[in-house]
Amino acid sequence: MNKRVIAAVAAGALALLGVLVLVVWAQGANDRAFEGAKLVSVIRITKDVSQGASLDDLAGSTEIVKLPAESVPDGAVTDLDQITGLATNASLQSGEVLLKSRMAVPGERKGKTDVPKGFQEISIALDPEHSVAGAVEAGDRVGVVVTFEPKDSDKPQITDFVLNQVLVTKAKTAVVGEKGEISGTMITLAVNTLDAERVVHAQKWGTVWLTLQNSDTDPSGSKPITAQEVIE
Incomplete structure (x- = not known):
């Protein structure tokens, strides 16, 4: 193996090591940001979801994340089993926490209140x-x-x-x-x-x-x- 090949392999190894160090540091920074806070596991939307999406549709568009308890909205879904048989009653955006109020029995109107006459x-x-x-x-x-x-x-x-x-x-x-x-x-x-x-x-x-x-x-x-x- 000549010197150029050895140098290339070494450079690649160092680059990979640098990436790993960065990932570990980023994870540590995230953990430090939450240090001392009470964390709660909730379901978060990872891809935009249309109104009427079923539980099967949500399964591929959500993730479980841990967030500080004080920042978790009331009614946050912590397990997809909690909304079995329900569908979204509005479109959902990536990044938002899934709430029980955003789910309803298919065909039912939820999450919106009728406007009083004259208003x-x-x-x-x-x-x-x-x-x-x-x-x-x-x-x-x-x-x-x-x-x-x-x-x-x-x-x-x-x-x-x-x-x-x-x-x-x-x-x-x-x-x-x-x-x-x-x-x-x-x-x-x-x-x-x-x-x-x-x-x-x-x-x-x-x-x-x-x-x-x-x-x-x-x-x-x-x-x-x-x-x-x-x-x-």
Whole structure:
């Protein structure tokens, strides 16, 4: 064997060793990112899935991953046996955690609430901090809180409740990243014409938060808040 062949073999061996070291380091970095966190095994979508997909269809488009418990949405599927006989009631995107609310008996309508007569739907995209950590689902009632920063520098920022007991008709499942982070949720609300304008204006020119409300929620006591009211 001449020197060139020996050098080529050695170079190949070193390259392979470098790849192995990189893989081991990357795995270690991922483990370190989750160090100290309570991990939960859940099913995650690996390829886009169409509405009406069966359990057999999902078997080839999912994986089991361990994510920090605090980042796992409520109702996450931990084993495909939990959804035997069901089919997806909406299209699913790669990266999202599979939720039980996204499954239904074939032919049944799930994951969407009918729009009340005279109302219309409007959607807003919110990150977890602004959407109750992604816990909002179809059928829930929410409050809408808005913060504005006036263009005139001499006027204070203002925060106020603008809507209460708003019906959620759809809630797009949050997409979860490799480290368990939730990137956002698409929330669809049923509103009247004036409230639709309020939501659009708030989303365009301010910052929107949702609160999760129920039949016992007391919406009274709200008023416009500035920094002065916060520290009083």
